[in-house]
Amino acid sequence: MDESPYDSELLLQELLAHHPDLLAGEQMNGDAPRRWLLVTREMAVPDSEQGSGKWSLDHLFIDQDAVPTLVEVKRSSDLRIRREVVGQMLDYAANAVAYWPIEQIRTRFELRCEAEGAEPDEMLEEFLGESDDPESFWKRVKTNLQAGRVRLVFLADVIPSELRRVVEFLNGQMDPAEVLAIEVKQFVGSGMKTIVPRLLGQTETARQKKASSTQPSRQWDATSFLERLRERRGDDPVDVARKCLEWAHERELYIWWGRGAVDGAFIPSLRDEHGKSILFGVWTYGRLELQFQHMNRRPFRDIARRRELADRLQQIPGIDIPDDRLTKRPTFDLAVLQEPDALQTFFNAFDWMLAESRNTTFAQ
Known part of the structure; x- marks a missing residue:
């Protein structure tokens, strides 16, 4: 040649x-x-x-x-x-x-x-x-x-x-x-x-x-995540993050752990033969990120249903989700969920989302 x-x-x-x-x-x-x-x-x-x-x-x-x-x-x-x-x-x-x-x-x-x-x-x-x-x-x-x-x-x-x-x-x-x-x-x-x-x-x-x-990546887990969060933000955000993690485990959600070199995350998602929908992510720097952009499973592909979820979350003081954020990843500080009533409202909103997602699939 x-x-x-x-x-x-x-x-x-x-x-x-x-x-x-x-x-x-x-x-x-x-x-x-x-x-x-x-x-x-x-x-x-x-x-x-x-x-x-x-x-x-x-x-x-x-x-x-x-x-x-x-x-x-x-x-x-x-x-x-x-x-x-x-x-x-x-x-x-x-x-x-x-x-x-x-x-x-x-x-x-x-x-x-x-x-x-x-x-x-x-x-x-x-x-x-x-x-x-x-x-x-x-x-x-x-x-x-x-x-x-x-x-x-x-x-x-x-x-x-x-x-x-x-x-x-x-x-x-x-x-x-x-x-x-x-x-x-x-x-x-x-x-x-x-x-x-x-x-x-x-x-x-x-x-x-x-x-x-080059700073190598690391595989985060519950222990290393909570330790890093405590180093950066103290005990209160650690308590919120731990309860979010326990809530996700109790509902048998898939938990993805990050591999960031400096900061880590855990991200619960609903995954089964009917599809996948990512719920939220919690980060070691003390913020929670709502994953509207990746709610790809019915019925929450529909913006109107995302608005319903956002309205439930906005009952928590300190959370504001305008319409232009329903296709993105709005964030807020974990301190917003420190009050027991606020955290329960947060869990109730996502329990409703999970029920709607599963019921829609079963109805098809």
């Missing part, structure tokens, strides 16, 4: 969108190969807080550790690949870290899924498996962005030596950001076509330095 050039840069971009493995995740980390979730192509990058988008990034991916990965694609015939593309990518990264709201990233992912006829939650859950839940994942993406923990990738059919030297230098100097280049050669012959990616720019020194500075 002979090496063959790509017909166009657009073709190379489309190949990457449909085959994310071209990002050579196993070459980046042999012990834990990187897996890729495509957020979108042509991601707008603003140059101010209110900016709509001065530039357009070729591809935005996120790996399984919630690290945003900015990819710029060029052909070797494009002279900009030797110098201009470096400044371009640094512009993207500097402004993305400063001005990309996580809501925009999440919305672009959802729009991309919908355009392809896919369900965003199902696609994300398939990507994450049992290792994470969607809410915790997006929070980690936000945390990584705020910390500048991003990955910049230059992808081309041929990486010029000038670009490779710059990438190696930047990757050695930038921390926690990572800068890499991937050469994707195409070979054609005998009626066959093979595409071979090769990672460049990751020196052993840089790899070890970044590995040592």
